[in-house]
Structure formats: structure tokens, C-alpha cells
Amino acid sequence: MASHLPLFLEGEVIKGFGRGSKDLGCPTANYSLEVVKSLPKETVPGVYYGWAQVDAGPVHKMVANIGWCPFYQNKEMSVETHVMHKFDNDFYGSNLKICLIGYLRGEMNFNSLDDLIKQIERDINSAEQKLEETDAQLLKSANIFVGKAS
Numbered sequence: 721m722a723s724h725l726p727l728f729l730e731g732e733v734i735k736g737f738g739r740g741s742k743d744l745g746c747p748t749a750n751y752s753l754e755v756v757k758s759l760p761k762e763t764v765p766g767v768y769y770g771w772a773q774v775d776a777g778p779v780h781k782m783v784a785n786i787g788w789c790p791f792y793q794n795k796e797m798s799v800e801t802h803v804m805h806k807f808d809n810d811f812y813g814s815n816l817k818i819c820l821i822g823y824l825r826g827e828m829n830f831n832s833l834d835d836l837i838k839q840i841e842r843d844i845n846s847a848e849q850k851l852e853e854t855d856a857q858l859l860k861s862a863n864i865f866v867g868k869a870s
């Protein structure tokens with residue numbers, strides 16, 4: 721399951737459908753299809769936790785969903801990252817580096833938007849805790865994140 725982890729991805733942040741902020745109260749940064757297509761073949765769709773860096777800024781905790789979002793039935797696979805930090809502005813066009821460290825669960829469908837929101841809150845809480853573990857902390861200073869501000 722975790723043989724392809726840690727997995728490092730980098731690319732420009734593009735506009736998604738905008739539902740993350742509007743419907744879910746959980747903004748997500750989308751990668752282009754080019755980055756999605758660069759995923760290793762063995763990548764398992766689902767929810768991951770790890771580290772994220774926007775441009776040369778600080779490294780923050782993140783959760784990311786990889787897949788087709790069964791609740792919204794997307795036609796294309798996507799990689800959507802929720803950076804666990806309150807930003808003043810959106811960062812479309814910025815460079816986003818992520819390091820996927822661990823797998824939380826598979827993508828699921830939900831009976832209501834509220835159920836999806838509650839599950840994402842649980843994912844964020846799990847990620848928050850798992851990223852405090854020593855192995856995860858070591859990856860925060862991985863080479864990919866050089867040039868960071870702090």
C-alpha cells in the first residue's frame with residue numbers, strides 16, 4: 721500500500737471547480753492534468769497527509785485527495801491539496817510542492833454534503849496528529865523544500 725510513499729509532487733496551482741471553498745469551507749489547491757498524469761502507476765486513490773510549500777514560503781501540514789471525488793462524480797482524476805494554514809489570499813499560479821507521507825483512507829461517497837464536510841474535518845484532525853510523529857517531522861526538512869522562508 722505505502723510502497724510509493726513518500727511521494728513528492730510539484731507544479732502550478734490551477735483553478736478547480738471552486739467547490740472546496742464555497743461548498744466545503746475547505747479551500748483546496750488543484751494541480752494541472754500534467755502533474756496528475758505524472759503520478760506513479762501504483763498510486764492508490766484516496767486521502768493522504770503530508771507537507772506542503774507554496775513558492776518559497778514556510779512548510780505547512782496538508783491533506784490531499786487523489787481521485788475522482790465520487791460525491792461530485794468528476795470525469796478527470798485530480799490531486800487536490802488542502803494546506804492547513806490560513807492564507808490571506810488564494811494562490812492560483814503559484815508553485816506548490818507537496819510531500820505525501822501517509823495514506824488515511826480510500827475515497828468515499830456520502831449521502832450529504834454535511835457528511836463529506838464532517839469526514840474532511842476528521843481527516844484534518846488525523847493528519848494533524850500523524851504529522852507530529854518523528855518520521856513525519858523528519859520529512860518536513862526534506863531537500864525538496866530547500867529555499868523555504870522558515
Ligand SMILES: Cc1cc2nc3c(=O)[nH]c(=O)nc-3n(C[C@H](O)[C@H](O)[C@H](O)COP(=O)(O)O)c2cc1C
Nearest residue numbers: 736737738739740783785789790791802827828843
Ligand atoms: C481531505 C479531503 C478529503 C476528501 N475526501 C473526499 C471523498 O472521500 N469523496 C469525495 O467525493 N471527495 C472528497 N474530497 C474532495 C472534495 O470533494 C473536493 O475537494 C471538492 O470537490 C472541491 O473540489 P474543487 O476545488 O475542484 O471544486 C476530499 C477533499 C479533501 C481535501
